[in-house]
Amino acid sequence: MAVGYNPQQIEGKWQRRWAEDKLYQVTEDDTRRKWYALTMFPYTSGDLHIGHWYAMVPADVHARFKRMQGCNVLHPMGFDAFGLPAENAAIKRGIHPFTWTMQNIANMRRQLKSIGAIYDWSREVITCLPEYYKWTQWFFLKLYEAGLAYRDKAPVNWCANCQTVLANEQVVNGFCERCGTVVTRRDLAQWFFRITRYADELRQHDGLDWPERIKIMQRNWVGKSLGAEIAFSLDHPGVSEKEIRVFTTRPDTVFGVTFMVLAPEHPLLAKLVAPERRAEVEAYIERSRRRTDIERLATEREKEGMFVGAYVVNPLNGEKVPIWTADYVLMSYGTGAVMGVPAHDERDFAFAKKYSLPIPVVIAPPGWQGEELKEAYTEPGVMVNSGRFNGLSSESGIAAVCDYLEEKGWGKRAVSYRLRDWLISRQRYWGAPIPIVYCERCGIVPVPESSLPVLLPENAEFKPTGESPLKYCPEFVNTTCPRCSAPARRETDTMDTFMCSSWYFLRYASPDYEAAPFEADKLDYWLPVDLYTGGAEHAVMHLFYARFFVKALRDMGLVSFGEPFQRLFNQGVIIVERQKMSKSRGNVINPDEYVAELGADAVRAYLMFVAPWEQGGEWDDSGLSGISRWLNRLWHLVLEGYDPGEAVGAEARAEAERALARITHQTTRKVTGDLERIRFNVMISALMEFTNYLAKVKEAGSVGKDAWAGSIRTLLLLLAPTAPHLAEELWQRLGYDYSIHNQRWPEWDEALAKDEEVTLVLQVNGKLRDRITVPVSIIEEEAKELARGSKKVQLYLEDKRIIREIYVPGKLLNIVVK
């Protein structure tokens, strides 16, 4: 009897050996196909919980598989280290964000090493270190030079009591999470990136192997609409603007306009408000400033608005149109003004009903007899009550109205996007400082590249209230102008952390390079990423920003590719007691104790098995012990020795060996395919079935020693990516050469994997009546004959007439009778 499986004794040993041998360190190698397998790097929150393992382990298994297939695999790891929680810890517990972050990294690195992954730790990147954020700042300068960075006013969440800017997360139902004060919007000058310049390209995913749903989400995020901009003329005493432009996707409905709505933030609003309405309208604007965009756009909420007391004129029919303001119109979309066509837009309909505005029909629904509409008709139709355009279909009407607008100079065809420019300014300490200086004489001056990095001052004060600590740090703020050397002030905002994560995958190619963010030939070798894995919560923001970054760099000539991630895969979430893990619920599963008890290999295999990776599943201790039992059985199966039974005849032995070869080759084929297609849970099932089959073979002693050894060897190779320590140990104990992880992935032979017999299902009228075992080579006529010979089938054919027979080779025969 072999000594039992004891993961504690083997896992640490092999991890040390692999590290000593630098088994997983990689360099560029033109003789092998490169494979860049990237997992989204973790935020430095403190502890690695089982959810992190769920992101890392299957990705590592796949990377190991590619490595055994002969690829030169880069599988790096690093830390997303700037961000709000570090600053909160500073305020709450008086610990410096740098200290807090680096302590967390030390702990997380230790935990990550216990996974037994093939991370090349010599390439680790940490975004909060000056060596890294120097280049984050450098990219800001490049984008600024390229005209992709600009300054503009934008609202922030403002708590008047704390005198501070709040993240959306810190606003709970419109109140400050700390002090309960009502949160308002406040306009600040902030930095933006012109991501909208790339809107059209970002909608395209040509040649990318991405989940369809993510591509759809990104396209919807861009939200491209074709339509027209129409100028309604304005003649208001004391206002110089002579028109208000609206964007509409339905220029064919322009004759049905009965009101215009301006966003509460619209710059003309204040100038147009009639004196007797001013108080009311201003109160309304104030109220809407407290609402989030989500609330404002909710179609279920009752539409509320205010008449401004001014009018514009519809250029197409000369009608006077009252101007309203309502917060369902956003300043960030289109022109911040919409034309109200109640008959043909649901929101406008509800609005007009509430305020008793007329609802003239200008697009006739099918069979319309001139009656009033009970609800908005938003489908295309035939234009009516539309002057010269009457009788046109919506489709040709849109073109005709656009032509007419352009001819008269009243408007033009236009495209509008839901996508907004990327606001990167954060009024916080723990981020990369924006490398800009404000000089009274020269204005906005970028910090020269040679002066990078703009270091974060270490001695900033973390008051529980106030703005960015950088504002109160004179030695940081006060500087001299790089251009004219006059006294100047530094920008005190730091950059959005999405900025750090928009290029980290480039840094892994040459993490220590000092002359530039990356070394060109190494970048050319490794990039783009072949398989990027991470949570679906990043479907739009992180993935979108990273794509924008790479496209901008390509246009600057810095990189030669336009897409960072060739294949994308999103894993699901591990839940506990049907709930998402969170510190506040107190249901966070720490993997350390499970690793100590059952071993990293068992935890790895369990996470692979628990559910389809993209779906996620429930953490369950007893499921884990089931996996542990399997690995234990496998250990004994391999080490206990094998005795071929003496009583087995030569013919039976040959037959048993043929069967074993068939199962071995079928398993190899299945496991390979499942790894390729990222279907890890069924891959583990296949390995379990293979183990069970081998256990039966062993009990019977039905095959020869060589056949047995060959199948065991294949089993270990197939197991190696999932349970790397166990496979290495068994490999060594069987006397094979170190290391199993340098072996070639097994191949299969289709001829040997082929089944000799199949089960043919016999149905009558689609109901299963019998099954028969037939040779795979059976032809249709033979199958039909066998079916008629089946007593069970005959029972259902009595007194019936056969109408049809449907034969699916190798699957079934369905006899349709009457």
Next chain:
RNA sequence: GCCGAAGUGGCGGAAGUGGUAGACGCGACAGUCUCAAAAACUGUUGGAGAGCAAUCUCCGUGUCGGUUCGAGUCCGACCUUCGGCACCA
């Protein structure tokens, strides 16, 4: 609210293109071993019903309807749960 997913035994899940529903595992039950228990091993296990029995019949993939010889899979409507919504990352 809008956008995007997912609903299959007591539980996690399996069934690449419509063709044996419930693989594999957990749990439960029974047995072997033991003074006993744990561990391990063996067997049974979707529900209802019939039969001494091998076995047989019917019902079953969130709900309702449709297409088809045949639907977990395709189509339509609805219900529930989950992810994102631009300063959590």
